[in-house]
Amino acid sequence: MKKNPLSKPRASGKSALIGLVLLIGGYLPGFGADAARAAHPIRLPLTFVHSNPVTTITVGGQSVPAVVDISGGDADGALTLSKDLIEAAHGVSLGTAVATDASGHEFTRPRFSIPAVTIDGRTFRDVRAVQEAALVAEDGPGVPNGIGKHFLSRYFVVVDYAGSSITLWPPDTRNPMGTDCGRIRIPMERTKEAKLAVSSFDTAAGRVRLLWGANSYSMLPESLVEKLRLATVTHGPDSPKFHQTRALSAAGQDLGPLEFVVLPLQLPPDFDGMLGRNFFDHHIVCFDYQRREIRVRRVDAAK
DSSP states (O other), X not given: OOOOOEEOOBSTTSSBOOEEGGGOOOOOTTTTHHHHTOSSOEEEEOEEETTEEEEEEEETTEEEEEEEOTTOOOTXXXXXXXXXXXXXXXXEEEEEEEEEOTTSOEEEEEEXXXXXXXXXXXXXXXXXXXXXXXXXXXXXXXXXXXXXXXXXXXXXXXXXTTTTEEEEEOTTOSSOTTOOOOSEEEEOOOOSSTTOOEEEEEETTEEEEEEXXXXXXXXXXXXXXXHHTOOOEEOSTTOOXXXXXXXXXXXXXXXXXXXXXXEOOOOOTTOSEEEEHHHHTTEEEEEETTTTEEEEEETTSOO
């Protein structure tokens, strides 16, 4: 499987924000404010490319695929876009942004203002964007464009992988029409980086903080696995190591067992590991950023 490297972006050498390099998005004051107050939700139908959720947006009159991820994003831009797409959309240069990958290597990305971006029929003007990192073409899902947490967190977000959709409701939503978010309520923990959805979970080996990342697979860093002396297995030749939790619970609620792939990640102190698609495939997850809580329901559970 593909490794999802992490980025630690910062604007012109200022304070850093952590996010997935491949899934970077952003949200700046004023962008989408009217849409956030709209009565009707923004619906993002999904397809999966290398297990990453992809929707379609329109930039500069072109309809293009974009990865959607609640854990990615930085303050340098509302979207991540390819160089060719930025040029075609007549992007106006805003300087550069500096990022650090999971191995500690720094690289820069140009920043731009994009005249128009349309998402589910709603047009946003003068949107700031960062240019894709070269790493995307080498090790990514093949989709250079992305929407991240600083855009998504302005809404009540319903992630329904089983239904191949992510829906963005007005932020004060409590019970989205037609969706049962379930009764399990899990607090969002305080984090140094803004807009991260992180919660505390209990396992047989102790408590861990996990990022609700919706990545291609749930992940733990090798360093944590070694520290906690977690048992691992492989699934054949050239397979990475995997750890299977016997039980995973949060806020006193049992969420069942879960398998994590073990990778040489260097994660920020905000979280110890990440939940991925193998969790989201079996749960509807509702992110209530206004109330700082996450509601979860198993897809096959009785309503």
